[in-house]
Amino acid sequence: MAEEKKEPWLNYLALTTIIFAVAATLSTFKGGGYSTRSMLSQEQASNKWAYFQSKSLKLYIYETQKDVLELDTKGMKKEDPSVKDAYQSKISEYEKSIKRYDKEKADIKKDAEHFEILRDDAQTHSQAFGMAVIFLQISILLSSIAALIKRKYLWIIGIGVGSVGLVYFINGFLLFL
Numbered sequence: 001m002a003e004e005k006k007e008p009w010l011n012y013l014a015l016t017t018i019i020f021a022v023a024a025t026l027s028t029f030k031g032g033g034y035s036t037r038s039m040l041s042q043e044q045a046s047n048k049w050a051y052f053q054s055k056s057l058k059l060y061i062y063e064t065q066k067d068v069l070e071l072d073t074k075g076m077k078k079e080d081p082s083v084k085d086a087y088q089s090k091i092s093e094y095e096k097s098i099k100r101y102d103k104e105k106a107d108i109k110k111d112a113e114h115f116e117i118l119r120d121d122a123q124t125h126s127q128a129f130g131m132a133v134i135f136l137q138i139s140i141l142l143s144s145i146a147a148l149i150k151r152k153y154l155w156i157i158g159i160g161v162g163s164v165g166l167v168y169f170i171n172g173f174l175l176f177l
Helices: 008-074 081-149 154-176
Strands: none
Touching: 008 081, 008 154, 081 154
8 A cells, every 4th residue: 555645734734723723722711711700890890880879879868868857947946946956966967977978989989980990801801812712713624624635725724814813812811902
């Protein structure tokens, strides 16, 4: 039996296919990690916004109660100072609570917006890795077909497509696109 002569470019095809396969695997791994981070950040942001809403409701209650007490004191007779002092004391307590809730809301809003920034950043990384996987898988497919039917032009097309995938892979880390 005569041995079939192996063409030298097939060695390079195997090497580039391995490089693309490793990059695709790492892209899948990193993309999944960023996707998970995105979902967790979204969940934390949603929790913070729900907490913000609960603080807003409590703030509204205190503001309403303060307004009611202020209106009540305006209608009081001048000859009842002890009751009026009790009303003023309660109004002062409500004002302190209103200030506290305003500050808490500002802090919660800041935290929620921070989680939204983390979510958006993770989504951007994840999308880049996702694009890398697409192009790298197509490249691996073209290289495999090229090896099977021994068509060098398919491998060259695969290298082009794989190069685009490598650019997206690097972009997944650096976000330069």
